[in-house]
Amino acid sequence: MLGYQFGLVGYPIGHSLSPWIHQQFLEQYKMDGTYELFEITPKDNFSQKLSNLKESGVNGFNVTVPYKETVLNFLDKIDESAEQIGAVNTIHCENGKWVGYNTDGIGFVRSLEYEYPELTQRKSSQILIIGAGGAAKGIYHGLMRHGYTNITIANRTLKKAVLITENDQSVLNLEEAADQLSSFDVIIQTTSVGMKPNIDQTVLSLQGLNSYTIVCDIVYQPLLTKFLQEAKLQGASIHFGHTMLLFQAQAAFEIWTKKNPDMTELASRLQLLLEG
Numbered sequence: 106m107l108g109y110q111f112g113l114v115g116y117p118i119g120h121s122l123s124p125w126i127h128q129q130f131l132e133q134y135k136m137d138g139t140y141e142l143f144e145i146t147p148k149d150n151f152s153q154k155l156s157n158l159k160e161s162g163v164n165g166f167n168v169t170v171p172y173k174e175t176v177l178n179f180l181d182k183i184d185e186s187a188e189q190i191g192a193v194n195t196i197h198c199e200n201g202k203w204v205g206y207n208t209d210g211i212g213f214v215r216s217l218e219y220e221y222p223e224l225t226q227r228k229s230s231q232i233l234i235i236g237a238g239g240a241a242k243g244i245y246h247g248l249m250r251h252g253y254t255n256i257t258i259a260n261r262t263l264k265k266a267v268l269i270t271e272n273d274q275s276v277l278n279l280e281e282a283a284d285q286l287s288s289f290d291v292i293i294q295t296t297s298v299g300m301k302p303n304i305d306q307t308v309l310s311l312q313g314l315n316s317y318t319i320v321c322d323i324v325y326q327p328l329l330t331k332f333l334q335e336a337k338l339q340g341a342s343i344h345f346g347h348t349m350l351l352f353q354a355q356a357a358f359e360i361w362t363k364k365n366p367d368m369t370e371l372a373s374r375l376q377l378l379l380e381g
């Protein structure tokens with residue numbers, strides 16, 4: 106019998122770390138399987154490419170930029186949380202039917218609670234999400250699902266934040282957020298600001314931050330972003346972006362195989378890989 110067939114649909118995906126991560130999971134369970142890159146370019150016929158994939162007998166695959174929304178039209182069923190987020194990053198193929206899930210936000214929350222388990226007892230922590238794009242939306246719903254009740258979104262364009270929270274009490278512009286930093290226990294940076302090559306940029310200044318605050322950045326290239334460097338200078342705890350990548354993959358692998366890979370050493374091994 107052939108082993109598991111997994112993969113990734115997106116464009117461009119040549120530098121994706123997902124094949125490495127899923128290979129580690131397969132090896133952990135000594136499972137026979139592959140995780141391939143199914144790159145679909147904007148010039149390709151997306152629908153045709155997906156039909157080919159269905160015929161190939163793939164067991165499950167991840168979906169990344171720019172297809173997380175487009176792929177909704179090709180599913181037989183959508184999990185409730187993916188529906189709420191309006192985007193899918195994981196598809197499970199069961200008896201010829203495709204079911205869509207979104208593990209991005211849940212992956213972030215798992216990574217955060219793994220590193221800071223005390224948060225699981227503090228669901229009323231004051232949380233600030235910076236940014237209101239797809240990543241922010243997934244994380245917002247992931248936190249809500251895990252029972253966190255006090256979540257504020259700060260964004261340059263206020264109305265995009267309101268679209269996520271569905272109320273204008275829990276949103277701030279970036280200046281207001283910078284002024285109120287000391288009232289947050291957890292701050293999550295979800296914009297692409299600070300990503301290579303713009304490593305000297307930060308979305309807002311962290312002056313005035315409390316040292317008990319946990320500061321997260323979902324950017325992982327570089328791992329220690331300027332934002333995280335500033336947080337460290339203020340004495341705060343930090344949380345690296347590559348862990349979200351690992352835990353969203355863990356949640357996908359669990360959907361496909363019902364196995365829950367051990368993450369003990371993977372974060373430091375991925376860190377070494379990223380640091381070259």
Ligand code: ATR
Binds near residue numbers: 237
């Ligand atoms: P993704 O889907 O990966 O989260 P996105 O949808 O492009 O990415 O969202 C990017 C987020 O980063 C948005 O919240 C964007 O702010 P706007 O809604 O005002 O556009 C934010 N962002 C990007 N560049 C920014 C910058 N230079 N300063 C502040 N916010 C920025």
